[in-house]
Amino acid sequence: MPADVTPPWRTVVVSPHFDDAALSLTGLLPTLPGPLAVVTVHGGSPAPGLPVSGWDALCGFSSPVEAYRARRAEDARSCDLLGAEQVLIDHPDGPYVGEGDEPVGLDALLRSLAPGTRVLVPLATNQPDHEAVRLRTQRVLAEAGAPEPWVYADLPYTGHLPEWGTPGAGEALAASDDWGPAYRELNRTHRLTVRHELVLSDEQWAAKREAVLCHASQLAALAPVHGAVLSRSGPLRAELIWSLGPRDAD
Numbered sequence: 325m326p327a328d329v330t331p332p333w334r335t336v337v338v339s340p341h342f343d344d345a346a347l348s349l350t351g352l353l354p355t356l357p358g359p360l361a362v363v364t365v366h367g368g369s370p371a372p373g374l375p376v377s378g379w380d381a382l383c384g385f386s387s388p389v390e391a392y393r394a395r396r397a398e399d400a401r402s403c404d405l406l407g408a409e410q411v412l413i414d415h416p417d418g419p420y421v422g423e424g425d426e427p428v429g430l431d432a433l434l435r436s437l438a439p440g441t442r443v444l445v446p447l448a449t450n451q452p453d454h455e456a457v458r459l460r461t462q463r464v465l466a467e468a469g470a471p472e473p474w475v476y477a478d479l480p481y482t483g484h485l486p487e488w489g490t491p492g493a494g495e496a497l498a499a500s501d502d503w504g505p506a507y508r509e510l511n512r513t514h515r516l517t518v519r520h521e522l523v524l525s526d527e528q529w530a531a532k533r534e535a536v537l538c539h540a541s542q543l544a545a546l547a548p549v550h551g552a553v554l555s556r557s558g559p560l561r562a563e564l565i566w567s568l569g570p571r572d573a574d
Contacts, residue, residue, distance in 0.1 A: 329436075330436060330437070330438045331361065331433075331436060331437060331438070331441075332359050332438075333358075333359045333360060333361040333409070333437070333441060334356075334357040334358060334359060334360070334440070334441060334442065335353075335356045335357050335358065335359075335360045335361070335441070335442045335444070336360075336361050336363055336437065336441055336442070336443045336444070337349060337353070337360070337361070337362045337363065337408070337444045337476075338363050338365065338430070338443060338444065338445045338446070338457060338458075338461050338473070339362050339363060339364050339365070339446075340364075340365050340366060340446060340451070340453055340454045340457045341364065341365075341366050341417065341453075342364050342366075342367070342395045342396065342398065342399040342539065342542075343395075343398075343399070343402075343536070343539040343542050344446060344454075344478060345362045345402075345406070345408070346402045346406065346532075346535040346536050346538065346539060347478075347479045347480060347536060347539075347560060348446070348476050348477065348478050348479045348563065349444070349476055349563055349565075350406060350528075350531060350532035350535045350536070350563075351522045351524045351528045351529075351531075351532055351563050352476075352520050352522050352563045352565060353406055353407070353408065354407070355520060355522075356442065356520075357442065358407065359409065360406070360407060360408040360409070361408060361409040361410075361411045362399075362403050362406065362408045362409070362410060362411065363411040363412075363413065363430070363433060364399060364410075364411070364412050364413065365413050365415060365427050365430055365457050366413075366415055366416065366417040366418065366427075366453075367396070367411075367412030367413045367414065367415065368392075368412065368413065368414040368415045368416045369389060369392050369393075369414075369416065370388035370389060370392055370416045370417070370420035371416070371420065372389060374388050374420055375388075376388055376391070377391075377417070377419035377420065378419075379419070379545065380419075382545040383541050383542060383544070383545045384541065384544075385541075388416075388417075388419075388420055391541075392416075392417075394541055395539070395541060395542075396412070398538050398539045398540065398541060399538070399539070401538040402535045402536075402538035402539060405531075405534060405535045405538065406535055411433070413427050413429040413430050413433070414429050415427035415429060415430070418453050426460075427457075427460070430457075430460065430461070430464070431460075431464045434461060434464045434465060434468065434470075435464065435468050437470070439470070442473075442474060443461065443465065443470075443473040443474070444473060444474045444475070444476050444565065445457065445458040445461045445462070445473045445474075445475055445476070446458055446475070446476060446478035447475050447476065447477050447478055447482060447506055447507060447510070447566075448478065448506045449477070449478055449481035449482045449503055449506050449507070450481050450503065450505070450506070451478065451481060454478055455506060458473075458475070461473055472514070472567070472568040472569075473568070474519060474565050474566065474567050474568070475510070475516070475565065475566045475567075475568060476563070476564070476565045476566075477563065477564040477565075479559055479560050479563070480546065480550045480553050480558070480559035480560060481503065481559075482497065482503060482559075482564070483558070483559025483560060483561070483562065484502070484503055484550070484559050485497060485500060485503055488559065488561070488562055489523045489561055489562030493521075493562070493564065494507075494516070494518065494564075498511060510568075512571070513571055514568040514569060514570070514571055515568070515569040515570065515571050515572070516566040516567070516568065516569075517566060517567045517569060518564065518565070518566055519565050519566060519567045520563075520564070520565040521562070521563070521564045521565070522562060522563045522564075523561065523562045524560075524561055524562065524563070529556060529561070532560060533554065536554065536560065537554075
């Protein structure tokens with residue numbers, strides 16, 4: 325898209341990696357205004373000749389470029405199912421970037437959005453790279469005079485709360501030492517209000533499972549930490565979005 329053209333999207337999901345939108349928001353995306361774009365920040369190809377990262381090796385890849393091409397194709401299939409435009413920022417995944425490299429393409433894209441475009445960013449539960457994406461998005465939108473983004477619970481991480489999918493999930497998240505630090509930190513500076521929450525029906529779950537399975541190369545590597553990630557009663561069963569408001573001085 326030319327730099328001087330305003331994108332047509334009404335909702336933009338900022339996804340740090342290729343699978344985050346499908347894992348976190350498949351059920352809620354149909355309820356949000358379209359047209360919709362999923363913007364993957366780490367969406368660029370690694371430079372040739374780099375050694376394969378530990379994560380990509382765990383996923384079965386022999387080289388960074390092989391992993392990138394497979395994951396980009398997986399994401400295209402997933403975005404097609406989600407009814408979203410696939411948008412890639414030309415910034416490689418964390419293990420393949422040089423010190424000080426920043427996803428400057430994200431800044432330009434955010435500044436090009438039409439007024440009123442709803443931007444969604446990850447909460448960043450236990451994921452420093454997700455936090456970096458959220459903070460950068462908040463800063464660029466603030467500099468542009470745009471509203472704060474909405475924040476989505478990034479899954480499967482947040483979904484490990486025993487209370488996940490219940491009305492008490494927010495309070496439990498605030499009290500959790502394992503899964504709550506990012507929520508507590510954000511809650512110190514902003515007032516979080518639940519805007520959308522969903523416990524997936526069987527029909528919604530079937531659609532989510534199909535979108536998540538598009539990212540098949542990542543699923544086996546998720547299992548050692550997240551267990552039965554595709555279990556019907558597992559961490560993907562519910563989804564949550566908050567808005568950010570000013571925190572009262574008192």
